[in-house]
Amino acid sequence: MILVYLLCLILAAGMACFVGIPLIRSGNRPWEGRSLAGFADEEDLRATLALRDALVERCLGRPAGHPVAQSLDPAAAEDALLLVCQRLHRASLPLFPKAARTSADPQSGSGRVGGLFLSFAAALALWAALARAQPLAPGAAENPHADPKNQGSGQSQAGSQAGAAPRIPYPDALEGDVYLSRVHQFLLSPRQGNLRLYYTTVFSAPPGASSVKIAVPAPEGFGEVELPRDSAAHLVESVRGVPVFEVPAKASGATDFRVELSIPAAGGTARIHNSVLGRLPGLVIFLLPEQDGTLRSLLEPLFGMGVNVWPARVSSIPAGFQSERQQDEADPMDPNFALFQKLPPQFTRQLVRMPNPDRSVPEPYPDFEVAGIVPSRAPLIALSVAVAAMLLGIALVTTFRARSNALLPRTN
């Protein structure tokens, strides 16, 4: 997902320049619009004061410099003076010339401290809010494919496609009474910032056993282990870094067991490997739904399957596995068949390794990557906060520098 990060960085840098340059260029020059409560602008205030002075002169019977005031008789001038004084009074200005002082101004006094305090408070509030923010949870199971119950059908389909064995094998002993099954299916489902694995296995329980301790061959770094709601199995221990479940065994026929896991893919890539466990015996199937993506189709010829661009792909085929891409066919009896026709083709990547009849031949744990998973959003949020923090920092430095240079406008 390097491309997404690159685009984000370019946007962030562009915005930071657009917003930050005025801070550096115009710096601490005072803003032209000063606060003159009650007056349109400085010109208006000056004109009003000039009129007041002229009216006072006229009231005293002297010639006034102002043409309009000059045209008024003393009584009319006093009426006009009353209106002028009313305006000055409401603007909290002194009424008479000799007592002139500055206008009521929100910039004065404690305002400076308040301004700084508010800036800090805003920055802290932003930091606190974003630090608490959880990464957005991916959507709940919105469609039937998310339902673990539906995974069973995939298993049987995959099994038949891979040429299922006529009988279900017994599991291999892993350590003590812990077994490792010889049939493994992993449905890989990319999520936001992680890869979900739906693991399904089936085995024949040892004769007479009421339950079997089965190790789940989870890749390294797995987390969020979840059992289906109706599962009777339970987690008992951990062997060689993988979880072990005690699964009730069926008296006859095959025992199946399902579990969900996830492995992190914050950067868009998840590695499937397990060097501690080392082996994965028997039939192994990995399934990965594949969609077409414009960007991927553009970049794949240049950078190969492993390019870290959504939709996700298996970056390389592990040794000993056969890879096949199959188109999902619509069922003509499906009520949504007409809609299926309108959809772009849907595919599933299958990685299959058939069991070796000779159990002495090593069957190593596969090692491959799934690239193009949608990355976690936490770094994006952090980047945007960093941009704002940087800008706030520059602004505050500018303000402090202006203050220390005593260049801030005085409110006159």
Place this chain on the structure above:
Amino acid sequence: MVEFGFFALTLGLSLAVYGFAMGLLACFRPQTGIVLSARNALIGVNACVALGALIFWAALLSHDFSVQYVFRNSAIDMPPIYLFASFWSALEGSHLLWTLILTTAGTVALATIRPKNLPLLPGLITAIGFPYMFMLLLTVWASAPLTRMFPMGQFGRGMNALLQNPYMAAHPPSLFTGYCSLLVPFAYGMAALIRGSFTPEWLITVRRWTLAGWAVLTVGIFLGGKWAYVELGWAGYWAWDPVENSSFMPWLASTAALHTLLVLDKTNRLPRLAIFLSSAAFALTFIGTFITRSGVISSVHSFAESDIGPAYLAYICTLLVLALGMLSWRGHLLQGAARSNRWTLSKESSLLFTDFFLLFMLALVFIGTLLPLVVEALRGVKISIQQPFFNAFAPWIGVGLVALIGVGNLLRWRSGKIADPVSTLAFPALWALLLTASLAVRKELDPRSTIGFGLVLWSAGVLVMDGVVKLKTLRWNGSALLKYNRPYIGSWIVHMGFLVAVAGFLGGYRGVEAQATLPLHGSTDFHGYRITHEGLAYKQGSNVSLVNARLRAEDAKGNVVYIEPTRSKYTNSEEWLNEIGVHSTFWHDVYIALASFEVKDETVTLKMHINPTVKLVWTSLVLMVLGALIGLSHKLVRRSVDAPSGGGLELGVLTGSVEDILDEMNALRGGRNALSTPGALLTPRNTLLNAAIIAGFVGLTVFGLSGVALAQGAMGENPSAESLSMPAGSGAKPIPQILDPKLRAIGEQLRCPTCQGLSIVDSETPQSVAMRKEVARQLEGGASPEQIKAYFRDRYGEWILRQPDRGTVLGFWIWATPVAGLLLGPLALVFGLRRSRKEAESERVALRAEISQYLARLRAAEGGR
């Protein structure tokens, strides 16, 4: 790219926070760097949101079902136009659209700020940044449109079928544009308060934005009405639904703000009221969203419900508290605040009363919409306040406003003098009297309609005469009127549009309704039309199946038209929806809904309406928007010319300039205006122009009023049993069934238990149908209307009544309060004005004493020398 879009929105939020913080800092410490950086940050927010919106649109159009919103609100089989419109078909998308328009409005305001308004920029940035932060916080956090969904879905659930209509595709963007335009007047108001004064161009800017917002909001409201008219199948366009009310409230507030800004412009009064109304209009735009999205009230718009109600409520309260706090803290500093307060009979007084009626209506709608919630929260009792309650007061407010349009326009600024009262008042009265009498006799108008039309006709006549007087005052200088008085011409047309709308409302809201079941090739006569059913047709759209009835409608003159009411079923919905068949003539609509159909024998049941004056309602929109556009076309550098009480010409007053002071002094002393300018002479060219202008005034009036007459004529011929009966020998034809008037009267008082805002007469839900049957059964059994209402009240509770019961204590107060307000409000206004005049007088006395002392000191000092 979705992640990139998310980042753009997150960065937008960061920049909004930064812009707001820096704007606030700049209010206290105005450094150029800080101010410009904050401005750029807010412009950058717009760019980020636009980028996010484009990526969101791309996700919709490319069916990226890994995005939750795309999966839930669009589908693979939707036509491109609705795919495009699905952007705003649910909460998250409509929020993003709102944010996009809001930030665009803010950017335009910041980028086009006029040089003389630059001192307001720090305050402007702060006021614009605050709503930005809230909207972006929602867009990134609680209502995020770019949330991913894994495993990704297939097909998509599709857009709400009711919204797949061209009017609904245009309604939200226009409504949001209107809402968002009101951001700018609000921000300018706050900026003026922060600064403690207006700038010379504050008023011009605020008026333009308010007018633009008002016009677009009007279009949005009308588009919503038109959607309801053609999509919901009940032949109405306004049901006082809570969400309709929510769009109406900012409209009322902005209308009042426009009138107050005019007073401020011409007399330099009421600056605080103007800012309060601008702030209220903007805050009220969020009330609608709160009501729609919070789920506190179920509504026809409740498709967008979520749990963001508390956040909205907190935001609205904060906004109002900040606005009111700033007004009370710094409002007195504004030029013109509590100025002389000499309120005599004058144009400004009439505008003040116009404000009263508009605000009364606003309070009524506000209380009527929210009171049921409050009562339920406080007392645990559910009540309904619906159409009958609002309709009980709206006509009286309409009467007040129509009368004020007539008289108020004639009055002059600062003077109750009416130029040539005989021509301007008596002549229109005579004309209105004659025309109304003629209509009443010929068309059998009821007393309510007679009085209403009479008043509308008189007011329209007075408007025409006011136009003539205006020309006369300008010494018959028509070109001056066209060049310098476009705001006057615009407002003239807007007011005429309002009168036409009132006439449209008067003509009968939903006309005449009847129901008929027709076999294939069967026909019925309805209101002068012979309707023949020629068969059903089946069509298949990309995501919809359509069944339409082909109906041949032949009028008395033998003109034939085909009307095709349709039922539609979308692939994502189990419900059959109505697509109305409408035959629109200039004066009325023949409106037919396909209530049901039989596939086997092609029998159809039709709900038919003749809506005689609905056209006037749509026509009024054209007039109002035309008027607003003409008003907006007035160049900023030109100031409007008006006729003062003392004769001559007067330029519009700027806020608080020295000229204003002298001007007011002249007015106080009863002298002539200081800024009189000569008018143009009457020339042959001007004579022709004047004639054209007067013809235009008369033409627009006749256009509206003749529509009223003809439409009312169609209304007058109510479809009695005789008029609907067939000619001899055609007894086999079905006769349309008209609902028993008694049943209708009672049914309109009872609400549908499941629909919001609809009575059991208008609703076709099984519960409403059952309730109608029960009412009919009880009527047959001889029960009185009160007994029937009591029967339903006992079973469903107070809530089933569409208006509060006057017999209960709560109901009494709900009814009594608006009545008292309507009666006592004007008196309170008069007393309030008198009191404020006394306060101003005492302030003047104190100041005069101080001045006298000062002058005496100066004289003494001069004598001493």
